Amino acid sequence: MMQLTAFKNTIDFLKHAKVIAALSVLLTVASVVCLATKGINWGLDFTGGTVVELEFSKPADLPALRANLTADAVKGAVVQNFGSTRDVLVRLQAKADIKSDVQVAEVMAAAQKMDSSVIQKRVEFVGPQVGKELAEQGGLAVLVALICILIYVSFRFEWRLAAGAVASLAHDVILTLGLFSLLQLEFDLTVLAGVLTVVGYSLNDTIVVYDRVRENFLKMRKATAYEVINAAITQTMSRTIITTGTTLITVVALFLKGGTMIHGFATALLMGILFGTYSSIYVASYMAYKLGVNREHMMPVEVEKEGADQPNIMP
Incomplete structure:
Protein backbone atom coordinates (compact mmCIF):
# COMPACT_ATOMS: atom_id res chain seq x y z
CA MET A 1 0.00 0.00 0.00
CA TRP A 42 39.28 40.73 -6.86
CA GLY A 43 38.70 42.94 -3.84
CA LEU A 44 41.40 44.58 -1.73
CA ASP A 45 41.61 41.47 0.46
CA PHE A 46 43.22 39.69 -2.51
CA THR A 47 44.88 42.45 -4.55
CA GLY A 48 46.33 44.42 -1.65
CA GLY A 49 45.64 48.03 -0.70
CA THR A 50 44.95 50.45 2.13
CA VAL A 51 41.91 50.64 4.41
CA VAL A 52 41.18 53.91 6.25
CA GLU A 53 38.48 54.12 8.92
CA LEU A 54 37.09 57.59 9.65
CA GLU A 55 34.72 58.90 12.30
CA PHE A 56 32.71 62.03 11.47
CA SER A 57 31.04 64.28 14.03
CA LYS A 58 27.75 63.98 12.13
CA PRO A 59 26.24 61.51 9.63
CA ALA A 60 28.61 61.32 6.68
CA ASP A 61 27.54 62.24 3.17
CA LEU A 62 29.08 59.35 1.21
CA PRO A 63 28.36 60.70 -2.30
CA ALA A 64 30.01 64.01 -1.35
CA LEU A 65 33.08 62.19 0.00
CA ARG A 66 33.36 60.16 -3.19
CA ALA A 67 33.13 63.37 -5.21
CA ASN A 68 36.03 64.83 -3.19
CA LEU A 69 38.27 61.82 -3.84
CA THR A 70 39.35 62.94 -7.30
CA ALA A 71 43.15 62.79 -7.00
CA ASP A 72 45.01 60.11 -8.92
CA ALA A 73 46.28 58.57 -5.67
CA VAL A 74 42.76 57.77 -4.46
CA LYS A 75 40.95 57.23 -7.75
CA GLY A 76 38.67 54.18 -7.64
CA ALA A 77 38.31 54.27 -3.84
CA VAL A 78 35.44 52.30 -2.28
CA VAL A 79 33.56 54.39 0.30
CA GLN A 80 31.01 52.77 2.62
CA ASN A 81 29.52 53.07 6.08
CA PHE A 82 31.07 50.94 8.78
CA GLY A 83 28.67 50.36 11.66
CA SER A 84 26.96 53.73 12.21
CA THR A 85 26.27 56.53 9.74
CA ARG A 86 29.15 58.54 11.26
CA ASP A 87 31.73 55.80 10.71
CA VAL A 88 33.11 55.48 7.20
CA LEU A 89 35.47 52.92 5.66
CA VAL A 90 37.55 53.96 2.64
CA ARG A 91 39.25 51.15 0.70
CA LEU A 92 42.06 52.14 -1.66
CA GLN A 93 43.74 49.99 -4.28
CA ALA A 94 47.50 49.68 -4.11
CA LYS A 95 49.33 51.74 -6.75
CA ALA A 96 52.91 50.92 -7.72
CA ASP A 97 54.16 54.53 -7.91
CA ILE A 98 52.23 55.96 -4.93
CA LYS A 99 52.91 55.29 -1.26
CA SER A 100 50.08 54.42 1.10
CA ASP A 101 50.92 57.45 3.30
CA VAL A 102 50.12 59.74 0.36
CA GLN A 103 46.81 57.98 -0.19
CA VAL A 104 45.85 58.33 3.48
CA ALA A 105 46.72 62.03 3.40
CA GLU A 106 44.51 62.55 0.34
CA VAL A 107 41.61 60.77 2.06
CA MET A 108 41.97 62.93 5.19
CA ALA A 109 42.14 66.11 3.10
CA ALA A 110 38.93 65.14 1.26
CA ALA A 111 37.17 64.24 4.52
CA GLN A 112 38.21 67.49 6.26
CA LYS A 113 36.57 69.48 3.49
CA MET A 114 33.28 68.05 4.71
CA ASP A 115 33.96 67.91 8.46
CA SER A 116 36.92 69.60 10.14
CA SER A 117 36.38 67.41 13.24
CA VAL A 118 36.78 64.11 11.41
CA ILE A 119 38.94 61.52 13.23
CA GLN A 120 41.20 58.94 11.61
CA LYS A 121 40.50 55.84 13.71
CA ARG A 122 42.41 53.14 11.85
CA VAL A 123 44.71 52.56 8.91
CA GLU A 124 45.51 49.07 7.60
CA PHE A 125 47.65 48.02 4.68
CA VAL A 126 47.36 44.67 2.88
CA GLY A 127 50.33 43.87 0.68
CA PRO A 128 49.94 42.25 -2.77
CA GLN A 129 51.83 39.15 -1.60
Missing part, protein backbone atom coordinates in the same frame (compact mmCIF):
# COMPACT_ATOMS: atom_id res chain seq x y z
CA MET A 2 2.89 2.36 0.84
CA GLN A 3 4.48 1.63 -2.50
CA LEU A 4 1.26 2.20 -4.51
CA THR A 5 0.56 5.49 -2.66
CA ALA A 6 4.08 6.72 -3.41
CA PHE A 7 3.64 5.98 -7.12
CA LYS A 8 0.20 7.58 -7.25
CA ASN A 9 1.40 10.92 -5.85
CA THR A 10 4.82 10.95 -7.45
CA ILE A 11 5.81 13.85 -9.72
CA ASP A 12 7.93 12.87 -12.71
CA PHE A 13 10.85 15.24 -12.09
CA LEU A 14 13.28 13.25 -14.19
CA LYS A 15 11.05 13.64 -17.25
CA HIS A 16 12.69 16.98 -18.05
CA ALA A 17 16.06 16.18 -16.46
CA LYS A 18 17.87 15.62 -19.75
CA VAL A 19 17.02 19.09 -21.11
CA ILE A 20 17.73 20.87 -17.80
CA ALA A 21 20.99 18.94 -17.32
CA ALA A 22 22.09 19.97 -20.82
CA LEU A 23 21.28 23.59 -19.93
CA SER A 24 23.36 23.24 -16.75
CA VAL A 25 26.29 21.94 -18.78
CA LEU A 26 26.04 24.92 -21.15
CA LEU A 27 25.86 27.37 -18.22
CA THR A 28 28.86 25.69 -16.58
CA VAL A 29 30.91 25.90 -19.78
CA ALA A 30 29.86 29.54 -20.25
CA SER A 31 30.89 30.31 -16.66
CA VAL A 32 34.30 28.72 -17.18
CA VAL A 33 34.80 30.69 -20.41
CA CYS A 34 33.75 33.91 -18.65
CA LEU A 35 36.17 33.22 -15.79
CA ALA A 36 38.98 32.52 -18.28
CA THR A 37 38.35 35.65 -20.38
CA LYS A 38 37.02 38.30 -17.98
CA GLY A 39 38.49 36.93 -14.76
CA ILE A 40 37.29 37.90 -11.29
CA ASN A 41 37.11 41.42 -9.91
CA VAL A 130 49.40 38.64 1.29
CA GLY A 131 46.48 39.10 -1.09
CA LYS A 132 47.91 36.51 -3.49
CA GLU A 133 48.31 34.01 -0.66
CA LEU A 134 44.71 34.64 0.44
CA ALA A 135 43.45 33.95 -3.10
CA GLU A 136 45.44 30.70 -3.31
CA GLN A 137 44.33 29.54 0.14
CA GLY A 138 40.71 30.44 -0.62
CA GLY A 139 40.70 28.34 -3.79
CA LEU A 140 42.42 25.52 -1.90
CA ALA A 141 39.76 25.70 0.82
CA VAL A 142 36.97 25.17 -1.73
CA LEU A 143 38.87 22.28 -3.37
CA VAL A 144 39.57 20.55 -0.05
CA ALA A 145 35.92 20.95 0.95
CA LEU A 146 34.80 19.20 -2.25
CA ILE A 147 37.30 16.34 -1.77
CA CYS A 148 36.27 15.81 1.87
CA ILE A 149 32.61 15.77 0.83
CA LEU A 150 33.37 13.19 -1.87
CA ILE A 151 35.04 10.93 0.72
CA TYR A 152 32.25 11.42 3.28
CA VAL A 153 29.38 10.71 0.87
CA SER A 154 31.23 7.66 -0.52
CA PHE A 155 31.37 6.14 2.97
CA ARG A 156 27.91 7.38 3.97
CA PHE A 157 26.12 6.20 0.84
CA GLU A 158 27.75 4.94 -2.36
CA TRP A 159 30.29 6.24 -4.86
CA ARG A 160 27.66 6.90 -7.56
CA LEU A 161 25.76 9.14 -5.19
CA ALA A 162 29.02 10.75 -4.06
CA ALA A 163 29.92 11.59 -7.67
CA GLY A 164 26.50 13.19 -8.14
CA ALA A 165 26.83 15.23 -4.93
CA VAL A 166 30.29 16.58 -5.80
CA ALA A 167 29.22 17.35 -9.39
CA SER A 168 26.26 19.29 -7.98
CA LEU A 169 28.49 21.26 -5.58
CA ALA A 170 31.06 22.03 -8.28
CA HIS A 171 28.20 23.15 -10.53
CA ASP A 172 26.90 25.56 -7.87
CA VAL A 173 30.34 27.03 -7.15
CA ILE A 174 31.28 27.48 -10.83
CA LEU A 175 27.96 29.13 -11.72
CA THR A 176 28.20 31.49 -8.73
CA LEU A 177 31.76 32.47 -9.66
CA GLY A 178 30.71 32.80 -13.30
CA LEU A 179 28.00 35.31 -12.41
CA PHE A 180 30.45 37.31 -10.29
CA SER A 181 32.82 37.33 -13.27
CA LEU A 182 30.10 38.27 -15.77
CA LEU A 183 28.78 41.15 -13.64
CA GLN A 184 32.29 42.06 -12.42
CA LEU A 185 31.10 42.17 -8.81
CA GLU A 186 33.85 42.64 -6.25
CA PHE A 187 35.09 39.34 -4.82
CA ASP A 188 36.44 39.66 -1.28
CA LEU A 189 36.75 37.42 1.79
CA THR A 190 33.05 37.81 2.66
CA VAL A 191 32.12 36.48 -0.80
CA LEU A 192 34.50 33.55 -0.31
CA ALA A 193 32.74 32.81 2.99
CA GLY A 194 29.43 32.94 1.11
CA VAL A 195 30.69 30.44 -1.50
CA LEU A 196 31.80 28.01 1.22
CA THR A 197 28.42 28.45 2.93
CA VAL A 198 26.71 27.58 -0.36
CA VAL A 199 28.72 24.36 -0.51
CA GLY A 200 27.41 23.31 2.91
CA TYR A 201 23.84 24.39 2.18
CA SER A 202 23.64 22.62 -1.18
CA LEU A 203 25.13 19.44 0.27
CA ASN A 204 22.54 19.39 3.05
CA ASP A 205 19.69 19.44 0.52
CA THR A 206 21.34 16.71 -1.55
CA ILE A 207 21.92 14.46 1.48
CA VAL A 208 18.22 14.69 2.43
CA VAL A 209 17.23 13.50 -1.06
CA TYR A 210 19.85 10.73 -1.00
CA ASP A 211 18.64 9.49 2.38
CA ARG A 212 15.13 9.10 0.99
CA VAL A 213 16.50 7.42 -2.16
CA ARG A 214 18.21 4.79 0.00
CA GLU A 215 15.07 4.23 2.10
CA ASN A 216 12.90 3.89 -1.01
CA PHE A 217 15.24 1.35 -2.59
CA LEU A 218 14.76 -0.83 0.51
CA LYS A 219 10.96 -0.30 0.75
CA MET A 220 9.93 -0.22 -2.91
CA ARG A 221 11.42 -3.55 -3.91
CA LYS A 222 9.76 -3.85 -7.32
CA ALA A 223 10.32 -0.25 -8.40
CA THR A 224 12.90 0.86 -10.94
CA ALA A 225 15.64 3.37 -10.12
CA TYR A 226 13.75 5.99 -12.16
CA GLU A 227 10.62 5.52 -10.04
CA VAL A 228 12.53 5.43 -6.76
CA ILE A 229 14.40 8.67 -7.43
CA ASN A 230 11.25 10.47 -8.57
CA ALA A 231 9.45 9.29 -5.42
CA ALA A 232 12.34 10.45 -3.21
CA ILE A 233 12.39 13.93 -4.76
CA THR A 234 8.61 14.23 -4.46
CA GLN A 235 8.61 13.15 -0.80
CA THR A 236 11.29 15.69 0.14
CA MET A 237 9.94 18.55 -2.00
CA SER A 238 7.80 20.07 0.77
CA ARG A 239 10.83 20.14 3.06
CA THR A 240 12.95 21.70 0.29
CA ILE A 241 10.36 24.43 -0.40
CA ILE A 242 10.03 25.31 3.30
CA THR A 243 13.80 25.32 3.95
CA THR A 244 14.66 27.25 0.79
CA GLY A 245 11.80 29.72 1.29
CA THR A 246 12.70 30.60 4.87
CA THR A 247 16.39 30.86 4.01
CA LEU A 248 15.67 33.11 1.03
CA ILE A 249 13.60 35.46 3.21
CA THR A 250 16.64 36.00 5.45
CA VAL A 251 19.12 36.28 2.58
CA VAL A 252 16.94 38.73 0.63
CA ALA A 253 16.64 40.87 3.77
CA LEU A 254 20.44 40.86 4.09
CA PHE A 255 20.80 41.63 0.38
CA LEU A 256 18.43 44.61 0.52
CA LYS A 257 19.07 46.01 4.00
CA GLY A 258 22.33 44.47 5.19
CA GLY A 259 24.54 47.29 3.99
CA THR A 260 27.60 47.39 1.75
CA MET A 261 29.84 45.39 4.08
CA ILE A 262 27.91 42.14 3.60
CA HIS A 263 26.38 42.83 0.20
CA GLY A 264 28.81 40.48 -1.55
CA PHE A 265 28.19 37.74 1.02
CA ALA A 266 24.41 38.05 0.58
CA THR A 267 24.75 38.08 -3.22
CA ALA A 268 26.82 34.87 -3.21
CA LEU A 269 24.32 33.19 -0.88
CA LEU A 270 21.34 34.30 -2.96
CA MET A 271 22.84 32.96 -6.18
CA GLY A 272 24.13 29.78 -4.55
CA ILE A 273 20.82 28.88 -2.88
CA LEU A 274 18.91 29.22 -6.15
CA PHE A 275 21.49 27.14 -8.04
CA GLY A 276 21.81 24.59 -5.21
CA THR A 277 18.07 23.93 -4.92
CA TYR A 278 17.59 22.79 -8.50
CA SER A 279 21.02 21.14 -8.80
CA SER A 280 20.06 18.70 -6.03
CA ILE A 281 17.40 17.38 -8.40
CA TYR A 282 18.70 17.88 -11.90
CA VAL A 283 22.43 17.43 -11.31
CA ALA A 284 23.00 15.26 -8.23
CA SER A 285 20.02 12.90 -8.52
CA TYR A 286 20.04 12.72 -12.32
CA MET A 287 23.78 12.00 -12.45
CA ALA A 288 23.41 9.20 -9.87
CA TYR A 289 20.61 7.75 -12.03
CA LYS A 290 22.73 7.92 -15.20
CA LEU A 291 25.62 6.23 -13.38
CA GLY A 292 23.31 3.27 -12.79
CA VAL A 293 22.57 3.36 -9.07
CA ASN A 294 20.17 0.55 -8.08
CA ARG A 295 18.81 -1.37 -5.11
CA GLU A 296 21.82 -3.73 -4.86
CA HIS A 297 24.12 -0.76 -4.30
CA MET A 298 22.03 0.34 -1.29
CA MET A 299 21.92 -3.05 0.43
CA PRO A 300 24.04 -3.33 3.61
CA VAL A 301 27.07 -5.59 3.36
CA GLU A 302 26.51 -8.90 5.12
CA VAL A 303 29.23 -9.77 7.62
CA GLU A 304 29.78 -13.44 8.31
CA LYS A 305 30.01 -14.31 11.97
CA GLU A 306 33.03 -16.24 13.10
CA GLY A 307 32.21 -19.92 13.34
CA ALA A 308 28.91 -19.59 11.48
CA ASP A 309 30.06 -22.12 8.85
CA GLN A 310 31.14 -24.72 11.42
CA PRO A 311 28.87 -27.74 11.91
CA ASN A 312 26.93 -27.92 15.15
CA ILE A 313 28.45 -30.92 16.97
CA MET A 314 26.51 -32.22 19.94
CA PRO A 315 28.47 -33.93 22.70
